Amino acid sequence: MASATSVLLISDDQGVSNAVSLALSDKRRVKLSSENRSVASMNGTAVRMAAENDIVVFATDPGNREDLNAIRALHAERGENSIFLALTDRDITLARARALSDAGVDDVLPFPVTGEELGRQMEKWLQKVASSKTSGGHDGSVIVVSQARGGIGATTVAVNLADQLQARKGRFRRGPANSVAIVDLDLQFGAVGDFLDIEPQEGLMQLATGDVMPDQMWVEQSLADTPGGLSVLAAPADFMPLEAINAKQIESLIAALRATHDYVVVDMPRALVDWIEPVINSADEIQIVTDTTVPSIRATRRLMDFYMADNPGLQIEIVINHEKRPMMQAAHHKEAARVLEKKFEHWLPHDPKAARNAVDFGRPLSEVSPRSDLAKAIGLLARGTVARLSTGERASAS
Ligand SMILES: Nc1ncnc2c1ncn2[C@@H]1O[C@H](COP(=O)(O)OP(=O)(O)O)[C@@H](O)[C@H]1O
Ligand SMILES: [Mg+2]
Structure with missing residues (x-):
């Protein structure tokens, strides 16, 4: 049987942590761990941890150059099929969303958000990971x-x-x-x-x-x-x-x-x-x-x-x-x-x-x-x- 999906949360914001744990609370076969710091302050150990998870969720301000650099650094070390989800301000401009995706982010999720809504938005990524674990990766x-x-x-x-x-x-x-x-x-x-x-x-x-x-x-x-x-x-x-x-x-x-x-x-x-x-x-x-x-x-x-x-x-x-x-x-x-x-x-x-x-x-x-x-x-x-x-x-x- 395929292993559980591992999710790493990187955030020093309690609101974000609460929303993510709520979002995942009713998901089966998900293992959540968290790194209590901002993306920009990730050190080498944390970067290696990120590489070992299926999904990495972090809060970010895409206007912040340090955040973008840190995301690029994470991206360079990421695991083979890992997925990066960025939680960011609801009113993000197209240009900034694009900068995030250029830095390696797979999906930009709006914040603030209820745990329930976030759960729905994360579902497709959880399914994607689960299906690549079970089907040998056929995912059109x-x-x-x-x-x-x-x-x-x-x-x-x-x-x-x-x-x-x-x-x-x-x-x-x-x-x-x-x-x-x-x-x-x-x-x-x-x-x-x-x-x-x-x-x-x-x-x-x-x-x-x-x-x-x-x-x-x-x-x-x-x-x-x-x-x-x-x-x-x-x-x-x-x-x-x-x-x-x-x-x-x-x-x-x-x-x-x-x-x-x-x-x-x-x-x-x-x-x-x-x-x-x-x-x-x-x-x-x-x-x-x-x-x-x-x-x-x-x-x-x-x-x-x-x-x-x-x-x-x-x-x-x-x-x-x-x-x-x-x-x-x-x-x-x-x-x-x-x-x-x-x-x-x-x-x-x-x-x-x-x-x-x-x-x-x-x-x-x-x-x-x-x-x-x-x-x-x-x-x-x-x-x-x-x-x-x-x-x-x-x-x-x-
Ligand atoms: N580039 C084009 N040049 C000429 N006729 C076109 C072109 N693209 C579509 N059509 C024609 O326009 C009509 C409507 O196209 P359709 O694809 O059904 O539009 P929609 O699905 O947007 O309602 C069809 O008769 C189609 O053959
Ligand atoms: Mg039509």
Whole structure:
């Protein structure tokens, strides 16, 4: 049987210590120890202790240079699969959250926080450690695709990103290098099935009507396969209320999908229902598909704020659709980038012919219009995604 998960808390603040012990009090198989000092005052012994724990939690002020240096020092010595969680001020800026993640922090958790809320936020990391102890480490990445407005192209991105994440090699499409699942959580208007010529599936409806907790077995039985090798969980044929599924089921579904696939792509609904939280908590990256008009950029900002309220360290990428990468960014691009505090790195050209072709045939772009600018741009997006997620993993594994 796998050993218990060891958690080390580094903090000289009683409030932080109380919250963390409360958060872990009802977790099974967790061993908490604490180091009563600030991160910045860690000495050699404490650094070595940190290296021996599965999860290291510390309170930090990311504006403090000494803290950042100390975190980098910890990072340099960390254990192979150890995870760093930083508790920090709720109103942390994006730039500071980024500085923490650059220093090696895996997740930034807002403080003050109740023990209960913190427990929920730590759950995914506890599960991650537990699953890498039991499953020999198969733990796929979750990529969530959401949209700034309806019709912007989110499903197009989700489907074709999933397709290209498979990284098939060669002209004759030998088997995919990566196993990829796509799940359509746009339960009411989902079109993933249409885009891939898959019949509507009743799996998600089953979750709503029966008291089912989707596990790996359920997932295996419920997924359909495309000729191109994608595993698909499409939306059901009949209309279902979004609230018919609960957060626990969604959490279990994502966990089962990631345990069985290298990448899990989630096509999100527009509505912000309560089971969005477990999806966002399990996301390794969010891709928001938008254009650069003022209403879309404002909607993107609102989405980012909503997602980051509980996950300040969340990795969010902005995907600009219907516009090819400009030679030089115009004033409105710069203004939009400023509003979002993001660089615009992903541009997908407006390519109605290729997009239409793919939809008409119910096939990914890589099959029906492989040479189109849109297929190539999404290929680039997919390769970038693989690279970002694998450096993330390497950072936490080294
Ligand atoms: N880059 C693009 N160029 C041209 N048409 C596109 C592009 N991206 C998406 N489309 C088309 O726009 C329509 C809406 O796309 P869809 O992916 O369903 O949007 P969403 O999921 O955001 O509602 C579809 O007909 C799709 O083929
Ligand atoms: Mg859609």
